[in-house]
Amino acid sequence: MDNLSNCQFYCLNLNDENKKYDMINRFNNLGIDVKFYFGVDNNDKRLNRSNNKYSKRQLSMLYGHLDILYHFYHKTDKKFAIICEDDIHIHQDIKNILHKIIIDFINFIFCKCITTNI
Numbered sequence: 001m002d003n004l005s006n007c008q009f010y011c012l013n014l015n016d017e018n019k020k021y022d023m024i025n026r027f028n029n030l031g032i033d034v035k036f037y038f039g040v041d042n043n044d045k046r047l048n049r050s051n052n053k054y055s056k057r058q059l060s061m062l063y064g065h066l067d068i069l070y071h072f073y074h075k076t077d078k079k080f081a082i083i084c085e086d087d088i089h090i091h092q093d094i095k096n097i098l099h100k101i102i103i104d105f106i107n108f109i110f111c112k113c114i115t116t117n118i
Helices: 017-029 045-049 056-075 094-115
Strands: 007-012 034-037 080-085
Touching: 007 017, 007 056, 017 034, 034 056, 045 056, 056 080
Parallel strands: 007 034, 007 080
Antiparallel strands: none
16 A cells, blocks of 8 residues: 555644745655645634634634545545644654554554444
C-alpha cells in the first residue's frame, strides 16, 4: 500500500500568512501535498451559537477541524487524513514512518472497540 497516495494532509490556518508560508515550505521540503483550510469566517452563523464559554477564535478552530473532516469524508477518495494546525513540527522522516503511524492508529481503534464493546 502506498500510504502517501492514500493519505490527505490538511493544515488549519486562521489567515496567518507567515505561518502558512512556513508550513508550505515544511511540507514542500518533504515532498508532501497539503491542503490549507482557513477556518470559518467571523460571520459564520455557527459562531453565534457561543454561550460565551468559548471565544469566536476557538470556535472557528473547532469548526475548521470539523469542516476539514467533512471535506475529507465527502470530497476525497483517500483512506486516511492527517490534520494539523499551522504551528506543528513535521517529522523529517514522515514519509517513511507513515505506514507505522497508520498501522498503530488502526490497531488503537480496533483495540478500543473491543475493550469498550462497541
